Amino acid sequence: MNTDAHIEPLPRPFFERETVQVARDLLGHRLLARDNSGGYRLLRIVETEAYTGDDPACHAYGRTTGRAATLYLKPGLAYVYLIYGMYHCLNVTTEPEGKAGAVLFRALEPLDGDTLPTHGPGRLTKALDITREAHNEIDLTHPQSPLVLLSGGPVPDSRIIRTTRIGITKGVELPWRFYIDGNPWVSVKAGNPSRKKAAKTKATSKTRRLP
DNA sequence: TCAATGATTGAG
DNA sequence: TCAATCATTGAG
Numbered sequence: 212m213n214t215d216a217h218i219e220p221l222p223r224p225f226f227e228r229e230t231v232q233v234a235r236d237l238l239g240h241r242l243l244a245r246d247n248s249g250g251y252r253l254l255r256i257v258e259t260e261a262y263t264g265d266d267p268a269c270h271a272y273g274r275t276t277g278r279a280a281t282l283y284l285k286p287g288l289a290y291v292y293l294i295y296g297m298y299h300c301l302n303v304t305t306e307p308e309g310k311a312g313a314v315l316f317r318a319l320e321p322l323d324g325d326t327l328p329t330h331g332p333g334r335l336t337k338a339l340d341i342t343r344e345a346h347n348e349i350d351l352t353h354p355q356s357p358l359v360l361l362s363g364g365p366v367p368d369s370r371i372i373r374t375t376r377i378g379i380t381k382g383v384e385l386p387w388r389f390y391i392d393g394n395p396w397v398s399v400k401a402g403n404p405s406r407k408k409a410a411k412t413k414a415t416s417k418t419r420r421l422p
Numbered sequence: 423t424c425a426a427t428g429a430t431t432g433a434g
Numbered sequence: 435t436c437a438a439t440c441a442t443t444g445a446g
Contacts, residue, residue, distance in 0.1 A: 295430050296439030333430045379429055
């Protein structure tokens with residue numbers, strides 16, 4: 212079947228807004244990922260994080276060159292970078308052109324009966340074969356792109372959890388991470404399905420800090 | 423130039 | 435708890 216005829220990507224103005232708001236609103240929307248052989252996969256966005264130019268944890272904090280230059284481009288583009296020398300992370304640029312901002316995709320829920328391991332920012336890019344070389348700066352609002360963001364069912368506030376971000380060393384206090392409550396595809400380190408020793412072990416943890 | 427680091431993950 | 439592994443960063 213020809214799916215392309217029905218594809219209506221999220222419009223660029225959706226991304227041309229405050230980054231934190233875009234991160235929250237992206238939950239429930241979908242990612243269409245095409246492969247080299249004409250096939251595609253459809254996934255639901257269930258966990259995101261926001262990064263802005265004013266944010267110490269953002270790659271664009273205090274700089275405009277190198278990889279950070281992508282974050283100043285027009286909204287709705289892919290920002291893909293390599294982390295820890297082995298994993299790619301997928302983001303979408305936000306804010307008007309000239310202002311830095313991006314939303315990191317931390318977890319996706321496979322639709323169409325797929326069972327891809329897409330829980331976790333490094334896992335989802337590996338499962339969908341997303342790389343900096345092939346996907347950085349592609350237009351996620353273009354119907355023909357290898358990666359396209361599609362409208363999905365909106366998620367009410369009552370189903371969304373807002374917390375601090377994962378794995379960062381700066382800006383740790385900012386509550387800029389969003390995920391769908393109870394969704395089994397939310398990344399494990401995110402503490403969603405199994406948070407066992409949070410209650411008993413108190414001040415031994417290094418990155419645990421709940422306001 | 424060169425050493426340190428990180429928006430992670432899987433193994434031990 | 436810790437190593438894998440490299441583009442990017444910041445110091446010399």
